[in-house]
Each structure stands twice: as C-alpha cells, then as structure tokens.
Amino acid sequence: xxxxxxxxxxxxxxxxxxxxxxxxxxxxxxxxxxxxxxxxxxxxxxxxxxxxxxxxxxxxxxxxxxxxxxxxxxxxxxxxxxxxxxxxxxxxxxxxxxxxxxxxxxxxxxxxxxxxxxxxxxxxxxxxxxxxxxxxxxxxxxxxxxxxxxxxxxxxxxxxxxxxxxxxxxxxxxxxxxxxxxxxxxxxxxxxxxxxxxxxxxxxxxxxxxxxxxxxxxxxxxxxxxxxxxxxxxxxxxxx
Amino acid sequence: xxxxxxxxxxxxxxxxxxxxxxxxxxxxxxxxxxxxxxxxxxxxxxxxxxxxxxxxxxxxxxxxxxxxxxxxxxxxxxxxxxxxxxxxxxxxxxxxxxxxxxxxxxxxxxxxxxxxxxxxxxxxxxxxxxxxxxxxxxxxxxxxxxxxxxxxxxxxxxxxxxxxxxxxxxxxxxxxxxxxxxxxxxxxxxxxxxxxxxxxxxxxxxxxxxxxxxxxxxxxxxxxxxxxxxxxxxxxxxxxxxxxxxxxxxxxxxxxxxxxxxxxxxxxxxxxxxxxxxxxxxxxxxxxxxxxxxxxxx
Amino acid sequence: xxxxxxxxxxxxxxxxxxxxxxxxxxxxxxxxxxxxxxxxxxxxxxxxxxxxxxxxxxxxxxxxxxxxxxxxxxxxxxxxxxxxxxxxxxxxxxxxxxxxxxxxxxxxxxxxxxxxxxxxxxxxxxxxxxxxxxxxxxxxxxxxxxxxxxxxxxxxxxxxxxxxxxxxxxxxxxxxxxxxxxxxxxxxxxxxxxxxxxxxxxxxxxxxxxxxxxxxxxxxxxxxxxxxxxxxxxxxxxxxxxxxxxxxxxxxxxxxxxxxxxxxxxxxxxxxxxxx
Numbered sequence: 081x082x083x084x085x086x087x088x089x090x091x092x093x094x095x096x097x098x099x100x101x102x103x104x105x106x107x108x109x110x111x112x113x114x115x116x117x118x119x120x121x122x123x124x125x126x127x128x129x130x131x132x133x134x135x136x137x138x139x140x141x142x143x144x145x146x147x148x149x150x151x152x153x154x155x156x157x158x159x160x161x162x163x164x165x166x167x168x169x170x171x172x173x174x175x176x177x178x179x180x181x182x183x184x185x186x187x188x189x190x191x192x193x194x195x196x197x198x199x200x201x202x203x204x205x206x207x208x209x210x211x212x213x214x215x216x217x218x219x220x221x222x223x224x225x226x227x228x229x230x231x232x233x234x235x236x237x238x239x240x241x242x243x244x245x246x247x248x249x250x251x252x253x254x255x256x257x258x259x260x261x262x263x264x265x266x267x268x269x270x271x272x273x274x275x276x277x278x279x280x281x282x283x284x285x286x287x288x289x290x291x292x293x294x295x296x297x298x299x300x301x302x303x304x305x306x307x308x309x310x311x312x313x314x315x316x317x318x319x320x
Numbered sequence: 321x322x323x324x325x326x327x328x329x330x331x332x333x334x335x336x337x338x339x340x341x342x343x344x345x346x347x348x349x350x351x352x353x354x355x356x357x358x359x360x361x362x363x364x365x366x367x368x369x370x371x372x373x374x375x376x377x378x379x380x381x382x383x384x385x386x387x388x389x390x391x392x393x394x395x396x397x398x399x400x401x402x403x404x405x406x407x408x409x410x411x412x413x414x415x416x417x418x419x420x421x422x423x424x425x426x427x428x429x430x431x432x433x434x435x436x437x438x439x440x441x442x443x444x445x446x447x448x449x450x451x452x453x454x455x456x457x458x459x460x461x462x463x464x465x466x467x468x469x470x471x472x473x474x475x476x477x478x479x480x481x482x483x484x485x486x487x488x489x490x491x492x493x494x495x496x497x498x499x500x501x502x503x504x505x506x507x508x509x510x511x512x513x514x515x516x517x518x519x520x521x522x523x524x525x526x527x528x529x530x531x532x533x534x535x536x537x538x539x540x541x542x543x544x545x546x547x548x549x550x551x552x553x554x555x556x557x558x559x560x561x562x563x564x565x566x567x568x569x570x571x572x573x574x575x576x577x578x579x580x581x582x583x584x585x586x587x588x589x590x591x592x593x594x595x596x597x598x599x600x601x602x603x604x605x606x607x608x609x610x611x612x613x614x615x616x617x618x
Numbered sequence: 619x620x621x622x623x624x625x626x627x628x629x630x631x632x633x634x635x636x637x638x639x640x641x642x643x644x645x646x647x648x649x650x651x652x653x654x655x656x657x658x659x660x661x662x663x664x665x666x667x668x669x670x671x672x673x674x675x676x677x678x679x680x681x682x683x684x685x686x687x688x689x690x691x692x693x694x695x696x697x698x699x700x701x702x703x704x705x706x707x708x709x710x711x712x713x714x715x716x717x718x719x720x721x722x723x724x725x726x727x728x729x730x731x732x733x734x735x736x737x738x739x740x741x742x743x744x745x746x747x748x749x750x751x752x753x754x755x756x757x758x759x760x761x762x763x764x765x766x767x768x769x770x771x772x773x774x775x776x777x778x779x780x781x782x783x784x785x786x787x788x789x790x791x792x793x794x795x796x797x798x799x800x801x802x803x804x805x806x807x808x809x810x811x812x813x814x815x816x817x818x819x820x821x822x823x824x825x826x827x828x829x830x831x832x833x834x835x836x837x838x839x840x841x842x843x844x845x846x847x848x849x850x851x852x853x854x855x856x857x858x859x860x861x862x863x864x865x866x867x868x869x870x871x872x873x874x875x876x877x878x879x880x881x882x883x884x885x886x887x888x889x890x891x892x893x894x
Binding site: 349433448450459460463498499505544555589599603 | 665814845
C-alpha cells in the first residue's frame with residue numbers, strides 16, 4: 081500500500097526543565113523502512129518520550145529526527161505523515177466511530193468518494209462495520225482498540241506509532257491486535273510500538289531496550305530472511 | 321507534566337499562537353482594570369473626605385487609621401463568617417444535586433431548567449423577596465414553622481441577633497447553590513466512565529470510588545468554583561442590605577456594606593480607597609497561599 | 619430479592635422523588651415572588667399570609683411599560699448577549715493558552731483572578747471618571763467592553779478548569795489527524811468542553827443582564843438597560859412590593875428564555891460527555 085519509510089534519530093536528547101536527569105541521552109537510531117520495530121523498557125526509561133518526539137508532540141533539546149528523507153524536527157505532527165495509536169485510544173467521544181476514522185481524511189480534504197472507499201476497506205479489514213454509527217462510549221475495550229487502529233491506518237500512513245497497543249487487553253485480543261499490525265507491516269508500513277511486555281516484544285522483528293534514557297540492547301535479525309536472530313548485542317550509541 | 325510546546329526549538333507559529341490566544345483578553349482587562357487600581361492607590365494616600373477636598377498627599381495616615389478601626393475589623397469578621405459557612409454548604413449541596421442529576425432521569429432537562437432559576441433572579445430582588453418571606457407577621461416562613469410548632473410563631477428574622485445570620489445565610493445559599501450545582505454537573509459529566517467501570521469491577525464501594533476517582537477528576541473545576549464563589553461571598557452586599565442593611569446595629573455589616581457607608585454616606589473617599597486596597601491585598605495573600613497548597617493542573 | 623432491573627427502577631424512583639422535593643424547595647421563593655406581583659397591597663400585608671391572590675390582576679404590570687421602555691429590553695439583550703459572546707470567546711481561548719501552555723505561569727493567572735477581588739463599590743467612581751474621559755459614557759463600545767472586562771476573569775478561570783479535564787491525548791490525536799492548532803481548538807476542545815462552556819455562559823449572561831450599579835452610572839438614554847429602567851422607578855420612600863416584583867419578573871422573563879436555551883445545550887453536553 082504505502083511506500084515504506086524509515087525513521088532516523090540523530091543525537092536526540094531531551095531534558096525537561098526542572099528535571100534532575102535527562103529523559104533521553106543523545107539517542108542515535110536508524111529504523112529501516114518497513115520495519116516491525118519495538119521499544120522495550122520499564123516505565124521511566126524514556127521510551128514514551130522517544131515515541132512522542134518521533135510523533136512531534138515534544139521537541140528534542142538537541143538532535144534531529146528524520147522520517148523518510150525529510151528532516152521533520154521543526155514540523156508539526158500533522159505534516160509528518162505518521163499515524164498514532166494511543167495507549168488510551170484517545171477516541172473522540174463527541175464523534176461517531178465513522179467520524180473518528182474519517183476525521184483525518186476530512187481534515188486533509190480528501191475527496192468524498194475516496195473517503196468512503198477507504199472507510200469501507202478499513203472497516204472491513206478490522207471487522208468493525210457494525211460499529212460505524214456508534215459512539216466510543218458504547219464500545220467494549222477490544223472494539224475501541226480496533227477503532228483506534230482503524231483510525232490510524234485509514235489514511236494509509238507510512239509510519240504507524242503505537243503506545244502499548246496491547247496494554248489494556250486480554251491476551252487473545254492482544255494477540256489479534258499484533259497480528260493486525262503484522263499484516264499492516266507486510267504491506268510495507270513501518271510500525272514502531274512501545275511496550276513493557278517482553279512477550280510482545282519477542283514477536284517483533286527488531287527491538288531495542290531502553291533504560292534511563294539510553295539504548296542498552298539492540299536485537300536485529302540477520303540480513304538474510306528466515307535466519308534466527310543474531311542475538312542481543314550491546315549497543316553503544318546506535319546500530320547501523 | 322509536559323506542555324504541548326516544549327523548548328526554544330518550538331516553531332515560530334506555535335510560540336506566537338499561545339500569545340495570540342491571550343492577547344485580546346489581556347488587552348481588554350488592562351484597558352478597564354489598570355486605571356481604577358492606580359486611581360485607588362493614589363487616592364488612598366490623599367486626604368479626601370466629606371469636608372476636605374484638597375488632593376494633598378498625607379502619606380500612610382489612612383492606612384494607619386485602618387488598623388485602629390474596630391468597626392472595619394468587625395466587618396471583616398462578619399464577612400469571613402458568612403463566607404466560611406455559606407461556601408461549604410453551597411458546595412456540598414451543589415455536589416449532591418449534581419450527583420443526583422448526573423445519570424439519566426425522566427424530565428431531567430426540566431428539573432435543571434427550574435433549578436437554575438434562583439441564580440437568575442437578581443440579588444436585589446431576591447433579597448427583597450426573602451425579606452418579605454421572613455416578615456414576622458405576613459411572611460410564609462413563620463407561618464410554616466407555626467404549622468410544625470403547632471402554635472403561632474413571630475420570629476423576628478431580620479432583627480433578632482440570633483436569627484439574622486441564619487436568615488441571610490438561607491437567602492444566600494438558596495440563591496447560589498444552583499451555581500455550584502451547574503458547574504459541578506458539567507464537571508462530573510467529564511469523568512472517565514471506564515475508570516468508574518473498572519472500579520466497580522474491582523469491588524470498590526460508592527464512597528471509595530467517589531474519593532479516589534471522581535473527586536480527583538473534578539478537582540480543577542471544583543477548586544475554581546470554590547475560589548470564585550469565595551471571592552464573591554467576600555463581596556457580599558445585596559442580600560444583606562435588602563434583609564438587614566447590616567443590622568441590627570452593625571451586627572451583619574459586611575466589608576462591602578462598610579465600604580459603601582463610609583464611601584457613599586460619609587464620603588470618606590480616601591479612607592475608603594485605603595480600605596479597598598486592604599481588601600485586595602488580604603484576598604490576594606489568601607488566594608496565593610491557597611493556590612500554592614493546592615495543585616490545580618496535572 | 620430484587621432483580622437488577624427492579625433495583626434500578628427503585629433507584630430511579632427515589633431519585634425522582636428527591637429531585638422533585640429539592641425543586642419544590644428551591645422554587646418556593648420564586649413562586650412567592652410571582653404571587654406578590656399579582657397581589658394587591660392589602661393582600662401582600664395580610665395575616666395569615668395568602669398563598670395565592672384572590673384574583674390575579676395585572677395592575678402592577680400595567681403601570682410598568684410606557685413609551686420607549688421596550689427599547690430597554692432590547693438594549694439588555696444586546697449588551698448582555700454581545701458581552702457574553704465576546705467574553706466567552708476571548709476568555710476561552712485565553713484559558714486554553716493558560717491551561718495547555720502555562721502561558722505567563724502563575725503570575726498571569728493570579729493577576730487575572732485578582733480583578734475579581736475588588737469590591738465593585740470601590741471602583742465605581744474611577745471607572746466613571748475613565749469613561750467620561752474616553753467619551754464612552756452611554757456608548758455601545760463602552761458598555762460592552764465593561765461587561766466583557768468584568769466577566770473575563772470568571773470565564774478564563776472556569777474554562778481553564780474545564781479544559782484541564784480534557785485528556786491531552788485527544789488534542790495530540792487531532793494534531794496527528796491533520797488539524798492545525800486552531801482546528802484542534804474548534805473541532806476537539808470546544809465540542810468536548812461544551813457542558814462547561816454553556817454552564818459558564820449562563821452565569822456570564824445572567825450577571826451582565828442583572829447588573830445595575832455600573833449600568834446605572836454609565837448609561838444615560840441610548841443604552842439604558844432594563845434593570846436601570848426598573849430601578850429608577852423606585853424612589854427612596856416607596857416600598858411598593860407589587861410594583862417591584864412585577865418589574866422583577868418582567869426583567870426576569872427574557873432572561874429566562876435565554877437561560878433556558880443555554881442550559882438545554884449544557885445538559886446536552888452533559889449527556890454527550892462520556893470520555894473514551
């Protein structure tokens with residue numbers, strides 16, 4: 081579907097005013113296009129901050145962020161061609177499911193016919209057609225999760241960010257969500273998720289571990305498809 | 321925690337955005353607000369009274385006089401008493417009512433529309449009505465009490481020292497509880513339902529859910545409602561004037577009534593300005609201390 | 619034992635009874651107010667107190683409106699309405715800036731609320747002076763600006779509270795969904811704060827409508843508002859209750875219409891406002 085885009089971080093640091101220690105310490109990271117990527121770590125390690133910087137909700141104190149071949153550091157989230165699945169879903173309560181999903185496309189003035197098409201397709205893939213007329217308050221947790229994903233992918237973004245996508249779900253639904261994301265990835269979308277769950281991270285093709293604002297481990301598969309993981313390598317500043 | 325803009329690397333448009341948002345409001349406030357304050361400050365250092373109209377500066381004489389004026393401090397005390405009693409009453413009643421109307425109820429719209437009425441009536445009019453209602457012979461309140469007491473009752477609500485405070489408080493609480501009610505209703509509506517559901521599943525009783533989930537969620541609005549209402553109570557005038565004119569004697573004289581009498585009946589212009597400043601300073605200090613102790617934003 | 623449905627029905631019945639009781643209690647003084655306006659002076663001062671007049675007569679009302687008085691109702695609408703709309707708009711966007719960007723920090727917010735600490739009586743004269751100097755007495759701009767300025771601190775502080783209640787994630791999501799910051803305000807924040815918006819608007823409007831002191835001083839003929847018109851018919855010697863209450867109700871009635879509309883929107887916001 082969408083052309084695959086990589087994400088690159090160059091010496092990204094983040095220090096909050098008044099905080100005692102740095103949230104992120106000079107992170108250098110290159111995520112290949114079409115990656116199925118996870119960031120693992122305990123709470124407070126900086127993984128959420130990292131994701132938020134990639135998304136554009138926070139500005140790095142130093143360093144730059146590249147999405148594709150563009151330096152997106154000064155850009156607002158709306159100009160970064162990304163989508164985000166929030167930990168708490170962040171569905172607009174005053175809009176129906178359908179409006180939630182098409183909000184993005186309507187804002188960007190996508191022609192109505194195409195919006196209808198995309199809506200149908202996305203709803204079909206995620207199995208939420210019967211929910212379109214409802215409001216978020218009327219949905220179950222699993223349903224909301226699927227709507228949140230539908231909203232993220234309806235616009236065919238090149239990069240999808242997900243904050244703890246399985247966090248509040250039972251294992252069955254969580255597994256289903258991951259499968260969905262895998263499918264998406266197979267179509268070429270770069271997927272970056274945050275998790276504190278090792279089991280979830282194990283399913284991802286590449287994962288980094290963070291602690292105290294640094295990357296402490298980087299597990300990438302060997303270049304040849306089908307081979308086992310090369311195993312955890314201690315990472316000093318970034319892989320390549 | 322974090323704000324939507326962060327470091328100096330924020331884009332130009334965004335930095336402008338937040339200032340653009342406050343610009344017009346601040347402009348209007350400055351336009352109307354600066355001059356009176358400056359004026360008051362200047363006048364408070366002058367010696368203008370009913371007889372003396374020269375604009376000479378007499379230094380802190382007015383402020384010195386403040387400290388010795390027992391009537392002033394009594395007025396402050398009365399005002400504080402009113403505030404400290406009425407505020408919790410209005411808050412608790414308003415909260416209870418908001419909770420009552422939160423879930424769907426047949427005719428809820430009508431009820432809410434009716435319950436807003438007391439706050440819509442002008443305070444002057446409501447004061448006048450209550451004074452008629454409290455009338456010792458012709459008022460229905462004594463009549464109703466008489467029915468319960470089984471004999472005729474002629475309580476002097478607006479004159480008897482024991483009754484004036486309850487009378488004023490009744491009128492005041494009646495008028496302003498709907499204010500709290502409406503505000504808190506709007507706030508309760510935004511409480512996260514899924515958190516409540518999770519608490520119910522976890523077996524949390526009503527009180528625990530209320531204190532651990534609901535209260536923290538509505539705290540920003542509630543704190544502000546308390547602040548606003550508290551400040552308004554401190555400026556209490558209309559209802560008291562309509563019911564007792566600050567009497568009997570000066571027993572229910574609030575600081576606003578005191579200011580009015582001193583300024584518009586005795587024409588002590590400069591002294592009144594000093595009093596006004598004292599009030600502003602006192603309130604500012606109290607509010608600042610209160611705000612420091614209370615965490616408003618999350 | 620009762621089923622869940624029965625328990626729910628019982629709860630609703632109890633709540634209904636409580637609601638009715640509270641409403642009766644709160645409405646009683648207003649009922650009394652209405653009754654007084656229909657009574658004759660003898661009926662007002664009768665013992666035992668009459669709970670309803672012998673005959674509803676509109677004598678008190680009849681005296682109220684002479685030529686040119688109707689315009690004051692219009693003036694009140696315009697003045698209260700416009701100042702409310704302006705104060706709500708300017709105040710809410712300012713509140714957003716304070717809530718999300720912490721603009722000006724504590725100091726700005728505190729200065730704003732300090733405007734409300736000033737006893738109105740104390741500033742009556744300086745404001746009058748200011749207005750004479752600026753030539754704003756009895757002008758459209760003058761009156762509207764005054765009420766806007768009076769209401770801004772209230773609106774700003776109240777809306778700041780309501781905005782703080784909105785999860786930030788929703789606004790961030792809107793940014794990702796292609797909204798500019800202005801669009802985030804219009805398409806997400808305002809709709810979500812709807813209940814709070816209308817609750818605040820109600821009181822802003824009521825205050826502007828009922829305000830007497832400054833309207834009395836700062837208007838002469840072109841922009842006289844209703845409370846001033848009614849108030850000026852009361853002389854220091856007259857305690858004509860029937861007349862006063864009739865006037866109060868006349869002042870009350872248009873206000874009621876507006877408040878009814880506003881609170882309907884607010885309740886609608888309440889039922890919509892389930893987060894997540």
